Amino acid sequence: MPGPIATEITQRLSAAFAPARLDVINDSSSHAGHMGDDGTGESHFTVVIESAAFTGVNRVMRQRMVNQALGDIPGQRVHALAIRAFAPGEAA
Incomplete structure (x- = not known):
């Protein structure tokens, strides 16, 4: 459960x-004990998103x-966020 x-x-x-x-x-969990790990279990995320809003956008x-x-x-509530955004x- 998220x-x-x-x-x-x-x-x-x-x-x-x-x-x-x-x-x-x-x-x-891959970053437990590393810099940015605040102990909440929600410090590092990857987002994969596909949306028509990204059409023609670099x-x-x-x-x-x-x-x-x-x-x-x-940067404030999450230490690291990887973004993979696609049209x-x-x-x-």
Whole structure:
């Protein structure tokens, strides 16, 4: 069962992008005891998102769009966030 931060990430990205695919992967266990591990079990995430909103948008702008939708989560409430954002038909 996803924790509160993973749930909030899912809710915010779903509302902002109406994604065809959204995977919010908690990578925190792989970083236990490392820098940025705050002990909550929700410090490191990977987001894989596919949305028509990313059509014609470069990789850097896609990452900015995702970070903007997530507000204070990246860098403040989550130590690390890897973003893989795709337009329809791009995801491998």
